[in-house]
Amino acid sequence: MSNVGIVIVSHSPKVAEGAADMVRQMVGDAVPLAWTGGDVDGGLGTNVAGILEAIETAWSPAGVAILVDLGGAETNSEMAVEMLPEDRRARVLVCNAPVVEGAVIAATESSGGSSLAAVKRSAEEFYA
Amino acid sequence: MSLDRVARERLVRALAASVIEHADELTSLDQAIGDGDHGLNMKRGFEAVLAALPGLADKSLPEMLKAIGMTLVMKVGGASGPLVGTFFMELGKALPGQPSRADLVAATEKAIEAVKARGRSDAGQKTLLDVLVPVHAVLAGGGDAKAIAAEAMQAADRTTPMQALRGRASFLGERSIGHMDPGSRSASLLIGAAVETLELGVNT
Numbered sequence: 001m002s003n004v005g006i007v008i009v010s011h012s013p014k015v016a017e018g019a020a021d022m023v024r025q026m027v028g029d030a031v032p033l034a035w036t037g038g039d040v041d042g043g044l045g046t047n048v049a050g051i052l053e054a055i056e057t058a059w060s061p062a063g064v065a066i067l068v069d070l071g072g073a074e075t076n077s078e079m080a081v082e083m084l085p086e087d088r089r090a091r092v093l094v095c096n097a098p099v100v101e102g103a104v105i106a107a108t109e110s111s112g113g114s115s116l117a118a119v120k121r122s123a124e125e126f127y128a
Numbered sequence: 129m130s131l132d133r134v135a136r137e138r139l140v141r142a143l144a145a146s147v148i149e150h151a152d153e154l155t156s157l158d159q160a161i162g163d164g165d166h167g168l169n170m171k172r173g174f175e176a177v178l179a180a181l182p183g184l185a186d187k188s189l190p191e192m193l194k195a196i197g198m199t200l201v202m203k204v205g206g207a208s209g210p211l212v213g214t215f216f217m218e219l220g221k222a223l224p225g226q227p228s229r230a231d232l233v234a235a236t237e238k239a240i241e242a243v244k245a246r247g248r249s250d251a252g253q254k255t256l257l258d259v260l261v262p263v264h265a266v267l268a269g270g271g272d273a274k275a276i277a278a279e280a281m282q283a284a285d286r287t288t289p290m291q292a293l294r295g296r297a298s299f300l301g302e303r304s305i306g307h308m309d310p311g312s313r314s315a316s317l318l319i320g321a322a323v324e325t326l327e328l329g330v331n332t
Contacts, residue, residue, distance in 0.1 A: 039165075039169070039172070039205030039206075040202075040205060041205075043168075044163075045169065046206075047205050048202050048209070071296050072206040072208075072209075078210070079201055079209075079210035079246070
């Protein structure tokens with residue numbers, strides 16, 4: 001499958017999983033999808049290891065778009081991207097979009113075979 | 129500044145203790161203007177750092193700092209993980225094994241630039257940079273341990289009347305005024321612990 005992968009990162013595992021459920025309902029299995037949420041002790045928060053794992057799960061040669069909720073999710077996602085092998089780094093983008101709506105729109109765009117840049121743009125246009 | 133194995137372990141324990149002993153205070157600061165997890169997050173991170181002893185102190189100073197940074201990045205859980213973790217990692221990359229004071233000045237400047245890039249922020253936005261930047265100026269100007277520690281505490285205090293422009297507290301707008309920035313407080317605690325342990329003199 002060469003559609004752009006989607007990663008959902010929320011402070012709350014329930015929000016991340018719920019958003020992923022909505023994406024699956026919209027696009028089925030046409031898009032590689034993974035979610036992560038919570039700190040390493042299972043409390044509210046985000047963690048770099050979980051984000052790296054989600055990127056691996058949703059990996060696609062076309063790249064991966066990450067949707068995040070609040071501050072720490074963004075900072076931890078950017079940190080995770082930087083820790084990827086160099087050849088993967090440029091193919092993972094963090095979107096500046098609301099996590100639930102952005103994930104659904106990004107996945108819909110991806111399911112039509114759009115590029116990573118187009119997927120990111122669609123998710124972010126929703127914000128404007 | 130010569131740091132043997134004993135001194136490195138003492139430094140790690142002092143850094144960790146400074147944050148762990150103030151975890152409740154950091155949490156209550158963060159409850160006022162953030163999401164209330166800063167104390168717990170930093171405590172978790174530094175407990176993981178302590179758990180890496182004694183092996184951690186067997187490493188050279190640069191390697192030890194990089195390992196501390198990576199542990200904080202992986203364990204802290206909030207935005208402070210990548211921010212404080214980046215500071216330690218970049219410090220480790222820039223410092224030689226037995227740094228001079230000039231090495232320390234140059235390396236901390238690089239580490240501060242990396243924190244600015246990671247947070248897309250600068251001094252004046254009510255973040256840990258409001259401690260790091262003025263403390264670096266005192267360090268670069270030749271201040272001794274006492275002067276550096278004093279500036280760290282005062283700089284954290286000076287974040288109280290500031291309005292947050294970055295991080296979760298920025299959502300509060302003007303309501304962020306009147307509370308000390310938790311990230312500035314934890315940075316000042318770490319700096320205080322570091323300079324006290326290093327007994328940083330004017331010429332070292």
